[in-house]
Amino acid sequence: MALLELRGVDAFYGRIQALRGVSIDVGQGEVVALIGSNGAGKTTTLRTISGLMHPTTGTISFNDRDITRVGPDKIVGLGICQSPEGRRLFPRMSVNDNLMMGAFTRTDRPGIASDIERVFVLFPRLRERRNQIAGTLSGGEQQMLAMGRALMARPKLLMLDEPSLGLAPILVETIFSIVREINSQGTPVLLVEQNAHKALEVAHRAYVLETGVIVQTGTGKELLESADVQKAYLGM
Amino acid sequence: MSVGDFGFFVICLTAIVLLAAQAVVHPSEFAQILVFGLADGAIYALVALGYTMVYGIIELINFAHGDVFTLGAYVAAAVMGFFAGTSEDTFSVSNLVALLVTFPAAMLLMGAVNITIERVAYRPLRNAPRLAPLITAIGMSFLLEGIMFVWSGPFTVHVPDLLPHGPGFNTTIGGVFIEFKDVFVVVAAAILVSLLAVFINRSKLGKAMRATAQDRDASQLMGININRTIAATFFIGALLAGAGGVIWGLYFNAITYNLGFRTGLVAFTSAVFGGIGNIPGAALGGMVIGLTAAFSDAYIGSKWTQVVIFGILIGVLVFRPTGLLGMRVPEK
Numbered sequence: 260m261a262l263l264e265l266r267g268v269d270a271f272y273g274r275i276q277a278l279r280g281v282s283i284d285v286g287q288g289e290v291v292a293l294i295g296s297n298g299a300g301k302t303t304t305l306r307t308i309s310g311l312m313h314p315t316t317g318t319i320s321f322n323d324r325d326i327t328r329v330g331p332d333k334i335v336g337l338g339i340c341q342s343p344e345g346r347r348l349f350p351r352m353s354v355n356d357n358l359m360m361g362a363f364t365r366t367d368r369p370g371i372a373s374d375i376e377r378v379f380v381l382f383p384r385l386r387e388r389r390n391q392i393a394g395t396l397s398g399g400e401q402q403m404l405a406m407g408r409a410l411m412a413r414p415k416l417l418m419l420d421e422p423s424l425g426l427a428p429i430l431v432e433t434i435f436s437i438v439r440e441i442n443s444q445g446t447p448v449l450l451v452e453q454n455a456h457k458a459l460e461v462a463h464r465a466y467v468l469e470t471g472v473i474v475q476t477g478t479g480k481e482l483l484e485s486a487d488v489q490k491a492y493l494g495m
Numbered sequence: 496m497s498v499g500d501f502g503f504f505v506i507c508l509t510a511i512v513l514l515a516a517q518a519v520v521h522p523s524e525f526a527q528i529l530v531f532g533l534a535d536g537a538i539y540a541l542v543a544l545g546y547t548m549v550y551g552i553i554e555l556i557n558f559a560h561g562d563v564f565t566l567g568a569y570v571a572a573a574v575m576g577f578f579a580g581t582s583e584d585t586f587s588v589s590n591l592v593a594l595l596v597t598f599p600a601a602m603l604l605m606g607a608v609n610i611t612i613e614r615v616a617y618r619p620l621r622n623a624p625r626l627a628p629l630i631t632a633i634g635m636s637f638l639l640e641g642i643m644f645v646w647s648g649p650f651t652v653h654v655p656d657l658l659p660h661g662p663g664f665n666t667t668i669g670g671v672f673i674e675f676k677d678v679f680v681v682v683a684a685a686i687l688v689s690l691l692a693v694f695i696n697r698s699k700l701g702k703a704m705r706a707t708a709q710d711r712d713a714s715q716l717m718g719i720n721i722n723r724t725i726a727a728t729f730f731i732g733a734l735l736a737g738a739g740g741v742i743w744g745l746y747f748n749a750i751t752y753n754l755g756f757r758t759g760l761v762a763f764t765s766a767v768f769g770g771i772g773n774i775p776g777a778a779l780g781g782m783v784i785g786l787t788a789a790f791s792d793a794y795i796g797s798k799w800t801q802v803v804i805f806g807i808l809i810g811v812l813v814f815r816p817t818g819l820l821g822m823r824v825p826e827k
Contacts, residue, residue, distance in 0.1 A: 309716060335718030347713035349706055360706050363699075364718035412718065 261286045268317035277303040279471045290448045292462035294455040300471040301451040309341050310334040338415030346405040350394030361411030378407035399430040418449045455492035459483045503814040523670030528793045536785020537684035541739035542762035543777040545732030551708040551772035552728045558632040561759015562639035567740025568750045570601045572654045586659035605737030606730040613729040643752035654744030688778050764808040770818025
Protein backbone atom coordinates (compact mmCIF):
# COMPACT_ATOMS: atom_id res chain seq x y z
CA MET A 260 0.00 0.00 0.00
CA ALA A 261 1.46 3.32 -1.06
CA LEU A 262 2.01 6.18 1.39
CA LEU A 263 -0.24 8.55 -0.56
CA GLU A 264 -3.03 7.31 -2.82
CA LEU A 265 -5.36 9.35 -4.99
CA ARG A 266 -8.15 7.35 -6.57
CA GLY A 267 -10.39 8.78 -9.27
CA VAL A 268 -10.21 12.34 -7.98
CA ASP A 269 -12.44 14.97 -9.63
CA ALA A 270 -12.07 18.62 -8.61
CA PHE A 271 -13.82 21.78 -9.72
CA TYR A 272 -13.28 25.54 -9.61
CA GLY A 273 -16.88 26.66 -9.64
CA ARG A 274 -18.28 24.99 -12.75
CA ILE A 275 -14.93 24.39 -14.38
CA GLN A 276 -13.60 20.90 -13.93
CA ALA A 277 -9.88 20.95 -13.18
CA LEU A 278 -9.23 17.26 -12.41
CA ARG A 279 -10.85 14.23 -14.04
CA GLY A 280 -10.39 10.87 -12.38
CA VAL A 281 -6.84 11.49 -11.24
CA SER A 282 -5.17 8.48 -9.58
CA ILE A 283 -1.67 8.86 -8.21
CA ASP A 284 0.52 6.88 -5.81
CA VAL A 285 3.55 8.06 -3.88
CA GLY A 286 5.47 5.33 -2.06
CA GLN A 287 7.93 5.49 0.85
CA GLY A 288 11.28 6.90 -0.20
CA GLU A 289 10.17 7.91 -3.68
CA VAL A 290 10.51 11.08 -5.70
CA VAL A 291 7.41 11.27 -7.87
CA ALA A 292 7.11 13.99 -10.51
CA LEU A 293 3.92 15.43 -11.90
CA ILE A 294 4.59 17.12 -15.21
CA GLY A 295 2.35 18.91 -17.67
CA SER A 296 1.80 22.29 -19.24
CA ASN A 297 0.18 25.38 -17.72
CA GLY A 298 -3.37 24.73 -16.59
CA ALA A 299 -3.04 20.95 -16.74
CA GLY A 300 -4.10 20.65 -13.10
CA LYS A 301 -0.76 20.08 -11.38
CA THR A 302 -1.21 22.77 -8.74
CA THR A 303 -4.86 21.78 -8.30
CA THR A 304 -3.73 18.24 -7.53
CA LEU A 305 -1.45 19.51 -4.77
CA ARG A 306 -4.12 21.88 -3.41
CA THR A 307 -6.53 18.97 -3.27
CA ILE A 308 -4.06 16.76 -1.43
CA SER A 309 -3.31 19.61 1.03
CA GLY A 310 -7.02 20.05 1.71
CA LEU A 311 -7.17 23.64 0.43
CA MET A 312 -9.90 22.28 -1.82
CA HIS A 313 -11.78 19.00 -1.73
CA PRO A 314 -12.54 16.47 -4.47
CA THR A 315 -16.15 16.20 -5.64
CA THR A 316 -15.66 12.47 -6.22
CA GLY A 317 -12.79 10.10 -5.57
CA THR A 318 -10.71 9.49 -2.47
CA ILE A 319 -7.35 10.48 -1.07
CA SER A 320 -5.63 8.41 1.58
CA PHE A 321 -2.41 8.90 3.45
CA ASN A 322 -0.78 6.26 5.63
CA ASP A 323 -3.94 4.12 5.18
CA ARG A 324 -6.09 6.90 6.50
CA ASP A 325 -8.83 8.55 4.44
CA ILE A 326 -8.04 12.29 4.22
CA THR A 327 -10.47 13.20 1.42
CA ARG A 328 -12.45 15.65 3.59
CA VAL A 329 -9.80 16.60 6.13
CA GLY A 330 -9.01 20.33 6.51
CA PRO A 331 -5.65 21.80 5.51
CA ASP A 332 -4.40 22.50 9.05
CA LYS A 333 -5.06 18.88 10.10
CA ILE A 334 -3.32 17.53 7.01
CA VAL A 335 -0.14 19.36 7.95
CA GLY A 336 -0.39 17.70 11.35
CA LEU A 337 -0.58 14.29 9.63
CA GLY A 338 2.72 15.02 7.91
CA ILE A 339 1.99 16.35 4.41
CA CYS A 340 3.74 19.65 3.77
CA GLN A 341 3.73 21.78 0.71
CA SER A 342 6.03 24.45 -0.65
CA PRO A 343 3.37 26.21 -2.72
CA GLU A 344 3.48 27.72 -6.17
CA GLY A 345 4.82 31.27 -6.03
CA ARG A 346 6.55 30.41 -2.73
CA ARG A 347 3.97 32.22 -0.61
CA LEU A 348 6.37 33.30 2.11
CA PHE A 349 5.31 35.62 4.92
CA PRO A 350 6.83 38.71 3.31
CA ARG A 351 7.01 40.88 6.43
CA MET A 352 8.59 38.24 8.65
CA SER A 353 12.29 37.46 8.88
CA VAL A 354 13.85 34.32 7.40
CA ASN A 355 14.06 32.86 10.90
CA ASP A 356 10.41 33.63 11.69
CA ASN A 357 9.30 32.09 8.38
CA LEU A 358 11.13 28.90 9.31
CA MET A 359 9.52 28.98 12.75
CA MET A 360 6.09 29.27 11.11
CA GLY A 361 6.94 26.06 9.26
CA ALA A 362 7.23 24.38 12.65
CA PHE A 363 3.89 25.79 13.81
CA THR A 364 2.33 22.42 14.63
CA ARG A 365 5.35 21.27 16.63
CA THR A 366 6.16 21.83 20.29
CA ASP A 367 9.54 20.10 20.70
CA ARG A 368 11.92 23.03 21.00
CA PRO A 369 15.20 21.07 20.79
CA GLY A 370 13.91 19.25 17.70
CA ILE A 371 12.90 22.53 16.08
CA ALA A 372 16.31 24.05 16.79
CA SER A 373 18.12 21.07 15.28
CA ASP A 374 15.84 21.17 12.22
CA ILE A 375 16.59 24.86 11.68
CA GLU A 376 20.25 23.89 11.78
CA ARG A 377 19.56 21.16 9.23
CA VAL A 378 17.86 23.68 6.92
CA PHE A 379 20.84 26.02 7.27
CA VAL A 380 23.19 23.17 6.33
CA LEU A 381 21.07 22.45 3.22
CA PHE A 382 20.81 26.16 2.37
CA PRO A 383 23.85 28.07 3.70
CA ARG A 384 22.51 31.28 2.08
CA LEU A 385 19.62 31.27 4.53
CA ARG A 386 21.96 31.22 7.50
CA GLU A 387 23.65 34.38 6.20
CA ARG A 388 20.27 36.05 5.82
CA ARG A 389 18.47 34.65 8.84
CA ASN A 390 17.45 38.07 10.18
CA GLN A 391 16.55 39.58 6.81
CA ILE A 392 12.89 40.27 5.97
CA ALA A 393 11.67 37.55 3.60
CA GLY A 394 10.07 40.01 1.15
CA THR A 395 13.50 41.48 0.38
CA LEU A 396 15.19 38.18 -0.55
CA SER A 397 16.11 37.34 -4.14
CA GLY A 398 13.97 34.83 -6.05
CA GLY A 399 16.38 31.97 -5.47
CA GLU A 400 16.69 32.69 -1.77
CA GLN A 401 12.91 32.87 -1.49
CA GLN A 402 12.62 29.44 -3.09
CA MET A 403 15.18 28.04 -0.68
CA LEU A 404 13.27 29.55 2.22
CA ALA A 405 9.97 28.12 0.96
CA MET A 406 11.50 24.65 0.80
CA GLY A 407 13.22 25.06 4.15
CA ARG A 408 9.97 26.22 5.72
CA ALA A 409 8.15 23.13 4.42
CA LEU A 410 10.89 20.91 5.86
CA MET A 411 10.48 22.49 9.29
CA ALA A 412 7.33 20.45 9.92
CA ARG A 413 9.37 17.23 9.52
CA PRO A 414 7.11 16.09 6.69
CA LYS A 415 6.38 12.45 6.01
CA LEU A 416 5.65 13.66 2.47
CA LEU A 417 7.07 16.83 0.96
CA MET A 418 5.25 18.43 -1.97
CA LEU A 419 7.11 21.00 -4.06
CA ASP A 420 5.19 23.14 -6.54
CA GLU A 421 7.39 24.52 -9.34
CA PRO A 422 10.54 24.91 -7.24
CA SER A 423 12.62 25.90 -10.29
CA LEU A 424 10.21 28.52 -11.68
CA GLY A 425 11.90 31.79 -12.58
CA LEU A 426 15.35 30.79 -11.34
CA ALA A 427 18.69 31.16 -13.11
CA PRO A 428 20.01 27.86 -14.59
CA ILE A 429 22.73 27.51 -11.98
CA LEU A 430 20.15 27.83 -9.18
CA VAL A 431 17.89 25.31 -10.90
CA GLU A 432 20.75 22.81 -10.65
CA THR A 433 21.18 23.63 -6.96
CA ILE A 434 17.49 23.24 -6.21
CA PHE A 435 17.24 19.85 -7.90
CA SER A 436 20.36 18.54 -6.20
CA ILE A 437 18.81 19.59 -2.90
CA VAL A 438 15.59 17.76 -3.80
CA ARG A 439 17.74 14.65 -4.28
CA GLU A 440 19.48 15.23 -0.99
CA ILE A 441 16.23 15.70 0.93
CA ASN A 442 14.95 12.47 -0.58
CA SER A 443 18.17 10.58 0.21
CA GLN A 444 17.70 11.61 3.85
CA GLY A 445 14.44 9.63 3.75
CA THR A 446 11.65 12.06 2.84
CA PRO A 447 9.38 11.11 -0.07
CA VAL A 448 8.83 14.00 -2.49
CA LEU A 449 5.94 14.80 -4.81
CA LEU A 450 7.35 17.24 -7.31
CA VAL A 451 5.31 19.43 -9.66
CA GLU A 452 7.37 20.89 -12.48
CA GLN A 453 7.17 22.56 -15.84
CA ASN A 454 10.87 21.86 -16.29
CA ALA A 455 10.06 18.30 -17.34
CA HIS A 456 13.60 17.34 -18.25
CA LYS A 457 15.04 18.13 -14.82
CA ALA A 458 12.06 16.68 -13.00
CA LEU A 459 12.23 13.38 -14.88
CA GLU A 460 15.95 13.11 -14.18
CA VAL A 461 15.36 13.37 -10.46
CA ALA A 462 12.13 11.36 -10.23
CA HIS A 463 11.84 7.63 -9.65
CA ARG A 464 8.41 7.69 -11.22
CA ALA A 465 6.34 10.33 -12.96
CA TYR A 466 2.85 11.14 -14.17
CA VAL A 467 1.95 13.30 -17.15
CA LEU A 468 -1.11 15.45 -16.65
CA GLU A 469 -3.05 16.97 -19.56
CA THR A 470 -6.19 19.10 -19.01
CA GLY A 471 -6.91 17.36 -15.73
CA VAL A 472 -6.35 13.78 -16.94
CA ILE A 473 -3.36 11.50 -16.30
CA VAL A 474 -2.30 10.53 -19.83
CA GLN A 475 0.92 8.69 -19.17
CA THR A 476 2.89 7.22 -16.31
CA GLY A 477 6.15 5.36 -15.87
CA THR A 478 9.61 5.63 -14.36
CA GLY A 479 11.47 8.88 -14.88
CA LYS A 480 13.76 7.15 -17.35
CA GLU A 481 10.91 5.63 -19.35
CA LEU A 482 9.20 8.98 -19.74
CA LEU A 483 12.46 10.71 -20.69
CA GLU A 484 12.71 8.23 -23.54
CA SER A 485 9.02 8.28 -24.49
CA ALA A 486 8.40 9.79 -27.91
CA ASP A 487 5.18 11.56 -26.83
CA VAL A 488 6.80 13.16 -23.80
CA GLN A 489 9.87 14.18 -25.79
CA LYS A 490 7.70 15.86 -28.38
CA ALA A 491 5.30 17.60 -26.00
CA TYR A 492 7.50 18.52 -23.02
CA LEU A 493 11.15 18.14 -23.85
CA GLY A 494 11.20 20.11 -27.10
CA MET A 495 12.76 17.28 -29.08
CA MET B 496 10.22 61.31 -1.13
CA SER B 497 7.05 61.39 -3.23
CA VAL B 498 4.80 64.42 -3.64
CA GLY B 499 2.24 62.76 -1.37
CA ASP B 500 4.77 62.14 1.38
CA PHE B 501 5.99 65.71 1.04
CA GLY B 502 2.46 67.12 1.34
CA PHE B 503 1.80 64.91 4.36
CA PHE B 504 5.07 65.98 5.93
CA VAL B 505 4.39 69.70 5.37
CA ILE B 506 0.88 69.48 6.88
CA CYS B 507 2.13 67.58 9.94
CA LEU B 508 5.01 70.01 10.42
CA THR B 509 2.71 73.04 10.14
CA ALA B 510 0.35 71.59 12.76
CA ILE B 511 3.24 70.84 15.11
CA VAL B 512 4.72 74.36 14.70
CA LEU B 513 1.36 76.03 15.38
CA LEU B 514 0.83 73.88 18.48
CA ALA B 515 4.36 74.51 19.70
CA ALA B 516 3.69 78.25 19.42
CA GLN B 517 0.61 77.84 21.63
CA ALA B 518 2.62 75.75 24.07
CA VAL B 519 5.15 78.55 24.43
CA VAL B 520 2.63 81.39 24.75
CA HIS B 521 0.07 79.67 27.04
CA PRO B 522 1.86 76.69 28.57
CA SER B 523 -0.64 75.74 31.29
CA GLU B 524 -3.68 75.99 28.99
CA PHE B 525 -1.82 73.89 26.46
CA ALA B 526 -0.95 71.27 29.06
CA GLN B 527 -4.57 71.12 30.26
CA ILE B 528 -5.79 70.41 26.73
CA LEU B 529 -3.06 67.82 26.43
CA VAL B 530 -4.48 65.97 29.44
CA PHE B 531 -7.98 65.87 27.92
CA GLY B 532 -6.58 64.83 24.58
CA LEU B 533 -4.53 61.98 26.03
CA ALA B 534 -7.55 60.56 27.86
CA ASP B 535 -9.73 60.72 24.74
CA GLY B 536 -6.92 59.40 22.59
CA ALA B 537 -6.38 56.40 24.85
CA ILE B 538 -10.00 55.33 24.36
CA TYR B 539 -9.87 55.90 20.59
CA ALA B 540 -6.71 53.80 20.52
CA LEU B 541 -8.47 50.87 22.21
CA VAL B 542 -11.29 50.97 19.69
CA ALA B 543 -8.99 51.60 16.71
CA LEU B 544 -7.03 48.43 17.50
CA GLY B 545 -10.11 46.31 16.84
CA TYR B 546 -10.66 47.95 13.45
CA THR B 547 -7.07 47.51 12.43
CA MET B 548 -6.74 43.89 13.63
CA VAL B 549 -9.86 42.80 11.77
CA TYR B 550 -8.87 44.74 8.65
CA GLY B 551 -5.37 43.28 8.82
CA ILE B 552 -6.61 39.72 8.86
CA ILE B 553 -9.65 39.71 6.53
CA GLU B 554 -9.54 43.17 4.89
CA LEU B 555 -12.97 44.03 6.22
CA ILE B 556 -13.95 47.30 7.84
CA ASN B 557 -16.06 45.99 10.70
CA PHE B 558 -18.56 48.82 10.93
CA ALA B 559 -20.25 47.10 13.85
CA HIS B 560 -17.11 47.53 15.94
CA GLY B 561 -18.05 51.00 17.23
CA ASP B 562 -21.37 49.59 18.40
CA VAL B 563 -19.66 46.68 20.15
CA PHE B 564 -17.77 49.39 22.03
CA THR B 565 -21.03 51.13 22.96
CA LEU B 566 -22.69 47.88 23.95
CA GLY B 567 -19.72 47.31 26.26
CA ALA B 568 -20.58 50.57 28.00
CA TYR B 569 -24.27 49.59 28.25
CA VAL B 570 -23.37 46.23 29.73
CA ALA B 571 -21.05 48.00 32.17
CA ALA B 572 -23.89 50.27 33.32
CA ALA B 573 -26.13 47.22 33.80
CA VAL B 574 -23.53 45.14 35.64
CA MET B 575 -22.68 48.03 37.98
CA GLY B 576 -26.38 48.26 38.80
CA PHE B 577 -26.26 44.76 40.29
CA PHE B 578 -23.88 45.78 43.01
CA ALA B 579 -25.35 47.02 46.26
CA GLY B 580 -23.33 49.33 48.45
CA THR B 581 -21.54 51.11 45.65
CA SER B 582 -21.37 54.85 45.99
CA GLU B 583 -20.80 57.67 43.57
CA ASP B 584 -19.79 59.98 46.41
CA THR B 585 -17.03 58.10 48.15
CA PHE B 586 -14.84 55.32 46.88
CA SER B 587 -15.48 52.11 48.79
CA VAL B 588 -14.50 48.47 48.64
CA SER B 589 -17.84 47.76 46.95
CA ASN B 590 -16.88 50.16 44.16
CA LEU B 591 -13.62 48.32 43.68
CA VAL B 592 -15.37 44.93 43.59
CA ALA B 593 -17.94 46.27 41.12
CA LEU B 594 -15.16 47.56 38.86
CA LEU B 595 -13.21 44.33 39.09
CA VAL B 596 -16.28 42.38 37.99
CA THR B 597 -17.55 44.87 35.41
CA PHE B 598 -14.38 44.98 33.33
CA PRO B 599 -14.01 41.24 32.66
CA ALA B 600 -17.78 40.78 32.34
CA ALA B 601 -18.18 43.48 29.70
CA MET B 602 -15.01 42.47 27.89
CA LEU B 603 -15.81 38.76 27.70
CA LEU B 604 -19.42 39.38 26.73
CA MET B 605 -18.33 41.69 23.92
CA GLY B 606 -15.81 39.07 22.82
CA ALA B 607 -18.64 36.55 22.56
CA VAL B 608 -20.85 39.06 20.70
CA ASN B 609 -18.12 39.82 18.17
CA ILE B 610 -17.36 36.14 17.57
CA THR B 611 -21.06 35.60 16.92
CA ILE B 612 -21.13 38.53 14.50
CA GLU B 613 -18.18 37.09 12.61
CA ARG B 614 -19.76 33.65 12.51
CA VAL B 615 -23.17 34.70 11.22
CA ALA B 616 -22.47 37.85 9.19
CA TYR B 617 -18.93 37.62 7.84
CA ARG B 618 -17.72 34.02 7.63
CA PRO B 619 -20.42 32.86 5.21
CA LEU B 620 -19.36 35.73 2.94
CA ARG B 621 -15.63 35.23 3.21
CA ASN B 622 -15.21 34.35 -0.46
CA ALA B 623 -17.92 36.73 -1.67
CA PRO B 624 -17.10 40.08 -3.32
CA ARG B 625 -15.61 42.57 -0.87
CA LEU B 626 -18.75 44.74 -0.85
CA ALA B 627 -21.00 42.00 0.54
CA PRO B 628 -19.50 41.67 4.06
CA LEU B 629 -19.14 45.46 4.19
CA ILE B 630 -22.91 45.73 3.84
CA THR B 631 -23.61 43.03 6.44
CA ALA B 632 -21.21 44.94 8.72
CA ILE B 633 -23.35 48.06 8.37
CA GLY B 634 -26.41 45.87 8.98
CA MET B 635 -24.85 44.50 12.17
CA SER B 636 -24.10 48.06 13.27
CA PHE B 637 -27.78 49.01 12.93
CA LEU B 638 -28.84 45.79 14.63
CA LEU B 639 -26.68 46.46 17.69
CA GLU B 640 -27.86 50.06 17.87
CA GLY B 641 -31.42 48.77 17.61
CA ILE B 642 -30.85 46.34 20.47
CA MET B 643 -29.51 49.14 22.69
CA PHE B 644 -32.40 51.41 21.65
CA VAL B 645 -34.97 48.78 22.61
CA TRP B 646 -33.10 47.97 25.80
CA SER B 647 -32.69 51.48 27.18
CA GLY B 648 -34.54 53.86 24.89
CA PRO B 649 -33.32 56.87 22.97
CA PHE B 650 -32.20 58.78 26.04
CA THR B 651 -28.83 59.23 27.64
CA VAL B 652 -28.00 56.39 30.02
CA HIS B 653 -26.10 57.21 33.17
CA VAL B 654 -23.01 55.14 33.97
CA PRO B 655 -22.24 55.24 37.71
CA ASP B 656 -19.18 57.28 38.59
CA LEU B 657 -17.47 54.53 40.56
CA LEU B 658 -13.89 55.68 40.14
CA PRO B 659 -12.29 57.57 43.03
CA HIS B 660 -12.98 61.27 42.54
CA GLY B 661 -13.44 64.47 44.41
CA PRO B 662 -11.06 66.01 46.96
CA GLY B 663 -7.96 63.93 47.47
CA PHE B 664 -8.24 62.34 44.05
CA ASN B 665 -7.20 65.29 41.98
CA THR B 666 -4.29 67.62 41.89
CA THR B 667 -3.11 70.78 40.22
CA ILE B 668 0.37 70.72 38.76
CA GLY B 669 1.62 73.98 37.30
CA GLY B 670 -1.89 75.23 36.70
CA VAL B 671 -3.03 71.94 35.15
CA PHE B 672 -5.97 70.22 36.83
CA ILE B 673 -5.57 66.43 36.72
CA GLU B 674 -8.15 64.01 38.08
CA PHE B 675 -7.62 60.41 39.07
CA LYS B 676 -9.77 59.28 36.15
CA ASP B 677 -7.53 61.07 33.62
CA VAL B 678 -4.59 59.02 34.82
CA PHE B 679 -6.71 55.89 35.10
CA VAL B 680 -7.84 56.04 31.46
CA VAL B 681 -4.33 56.45 30.08
CA VAL B 682 -2.78 53.82 32.36
CA ALA B 683 -5.54 51.27 31.74
CA ALA B 684 -5.24 51.74 27.97
CA ALA B 685 -1.46 51.52 28.12
CA ILE B 686 -1.65 48.25 30.07
CA LEU B 687 -4.15 46.72 27.63
CA VAL B 688 -2.14 47.80 24.57
CA SER B 689 1.06 46.41 26.09
CA LEU B 690 -0.63 43.09 26.84
CA LEU B 691 -1.87 42.98 23.26
CA ALA B 692 1.61 43.69 21.91
CA VAL B 693 3.13 40.90 24.01
CA PHE B 694 0.34 38.55 22.99
CA ILE B 695 0.72 39.27 19.26
CA ASN B 696 4.50 39.01 19.30
CA ARG B 697 5.03 36.10 21.67
CA SER B 698 2.06 33.75 21.74
CA LYS B 699 1.39 31.00 19.27
CA LEU B 700 -2.04 32.40 18.47
CA GLY B 701 -0.51 35.85 17.97
CA LYS B 702 1.94 34.40 15.47
CA ALA B 703 -0.92 32.61 13.73
CA MET B 704 -2.76 35.94 13.52
CA ARG B 705 0.22 37.72 11.98
CA ALA B 706 0.77 34.89 9.51
CA THR B 707 -2.90 34.74 8.51
CA ALA B 708 -2.86 38.49 7.91
CA GLN B 709 0.08 38.12 5.53
CA ASP B 710 -1.01 35.05 3.57
CA ARG B 711 -4.12 33.05 4.39
CA ASP B 712 -3.45 30.02 2.14
CA ALA B 713 0.19 29.78 3.19
CA SER B 714 -0.92 29.91 6.84
CA GLN B 715 -3.19 26.92 6.29
CA LEU B 716 -0.25 25.08 4.76
CA MET B 717 1.66 25.75 8.02
CA GLY B 718 -1.08 23.95 9.93
CA ILE B 719 -2.90 27.06 11.14
CA ASN B 720 -6.65 26.77 11.60
CA ILE B 721 -7.65 30.06 10.02
CA ASN B 722 -11.31 29.98 11.11
CA ARG B 723 -10.21 29.75 14.72
CA THR B 724 -7.53 32.40 14.18
CA ILE B 725 -9.97 34.86 12.60
CA ALA B 726 -12.51 34.23 15.37
CA ALA B 727 -9.75 34.89 17.93
CA THR B 728 -8.97 38.18 16.21
CA PHE B 729 -12.58 39.29 16.54
CA PHE B 730 -12.61 38.14 20.15
CA ILE B 731 -9.49 40.08 21.11
CA GLY B 732 -10.57 43.19 19.19
CA ALA B 733 -13.85 43.08 21.11
CA LEU B 734 -12.10 42.61 24.46
CA LEU B 735 -10.36 45.91 23.81
CA ALA B 736 -13.53 47.60 22.54
CA GLY B 737 -15.46 46.31 25.56
CA ALA B 738 -12.81 47.66 27.91
CA GLY B 739 -12.89 50.92 25.95
CA GLY B 740 -16.66 51.08 26.43
CA VAL B 741 -16.39 50.57 30.19
CA ILE B 742 -13.62 53.17 30.40
CA TRP B 743 -15.63 55.65 28.32
CA GLY B 744 -18.62 55.11 30.63
CA LEU B 745 -16.53 55.65 33.74
CA TYR B 746 -14.90 58.73 32.26
CA PHE B 747 -17.91 60.56 30.81
CA ASN B 748 -20.68 58.83 32.84
CA ALA B 749 -23.15 59.25 29.98
CA ILE B 750 -23.82 57.07 26.94
CA THR B 751 -26.41 56.91 24.18
CA TYR B 752 -27.35 54.03 21.92
CA ASN B 753 -25.76 55.68 18.87
CA LEU B 754 -22.49 56.65 20.55
CA GLY B 755 -20.67 54.03 18.53
CA PHE B 756 -21.49 55.63 15.21
CA ARG B 757 -19.36 58.72 15.74
CA THR B 758 -16.81 57.15 18.08
CA GLY B 759 -16.44 54.25 15.69
CA LEU B 760 -15.78 56.55 12.75
CA VAL B 761 -13.24 58.55 14.75
CA ALA B 762 -11.51 55.35 15.86
CA PHE B 763 -11.57 54.10 12.28
CA THR B 764 -9.95 57.38 11.21
CA SER B 765 -7.29 56.75 13.86
CA ALA B 766 -6.64 53.29 12.44
CA VAL B 767 -6.32 54.69 8.90
CA PHE B 768 -4.10 57.49 10.15
CA GLY B 769 -1.74 55.00 11.77
CA GLY B 770 -1.85 52.71 8.75
CA ILE B 771 -4.78 50.32 8.58
CA GLY B 772 -3.71 46.81 9.52
CA ASN B 773 -0.78 48.10 11.56
CA ILE B 774 -1.19 47.50 15.29
CA PRO B 775 1.28 50.05 16.75
CA GLY B 776 -0.09 52.44 14.12
CA ALA B 777 -3.63 52.15 15.51
CA ALA B 778 -2.47 52.88 19.05
CA LEU B 779 -0.44 55.87 17.87
CA GLY B 780 -3.22 57.03 15.52
CA GLY B 781 -5.73 56.94 18.38
CA MET B 782 -3.53 59.15 20.53
CA VAL B 783 -2.88 61.59 17.68
CA ILE B 784 -6.57 61.84 16.76
CA GLY B 785 -7.55 62.24 20.44
CA LEU B 786 -5.06 65.07 20.84
CA THR B 787 -6.12 66.63 17.54
CA ALA B 788 -9.75 66.57 18.67
CA ALA B 789 -8.87 68.21 21.99
CA PHE B 790 -6.74 70.92 20.38
CA SER B 791 -9.37 71.53 17.74
CA ASP B 792 -12.06 71.85 20.45
CA ALA B 793 -9.95 74.43 22.25
CA TYR B 794 -8.30 76.43 19.48
CA ILE B 795 -10.64 76.13 16.51
CA GLY B 796 -14.00 75.47 18.13
CA SER B 797 -15.73 72.19 18.91
CA LYS B 798 -18.21 72.62 16.06
CA TRP B 799 -15.27 72.28 13.67
CA THR B 800 -13.73 69.23 15.31
CA GLN B 801 -15.52 66.66 13.17
CA VAL B 802 -14.52 68.61 10.09
CA VAL B 803 -10.91 68.55 11.23
CA ILE B 804 -10.91 64.83 12.01
CA PHE B 805 -12.57 63.72 8.82
CA GLY B 806 -10.45 66.24 6.91
CA ILE B 807 -7.49 64.30 8.27
CA LEU B 808 -9.06 61.05 7.06
CA ILE B 809 -9.40 62.48 3.54
CA GLY B 810 -5.90 63.97 3.68
CA VAL B 811 -4.32 60.68 4.73
CA LEU B 812 -6.17 58.76 2.03
CA VAL B 813 -5.08 61.28 -0.62
CA PHE B 814 -1.50 61.95 0.44
CA ARG B 815 -0.42 58.82 2.26
CA PRO B 816 -2.86 55.90 1.96
CA THR B 817 -0.49 53.60 3.86
CA GLY B 818 -0.80 55.87 6.91
CA LEU B 819 1.82 57.03 9.36
CA LEU B 820 3.41 53.61 10.03
CA GLY B 821 2.12 51.82 6.93
CA MET B 822 4.67 49.46 5.50
CA ARG B 823 5.91 49.29 1.95
CA VAL B 824 7.70 45.99 1.81
CA PRO B 825 7.76 44.22 -1.55
CA GLU B 826 5.30 41.35 -1.54
CA LYS B 827 7.10 39.22 -4.13
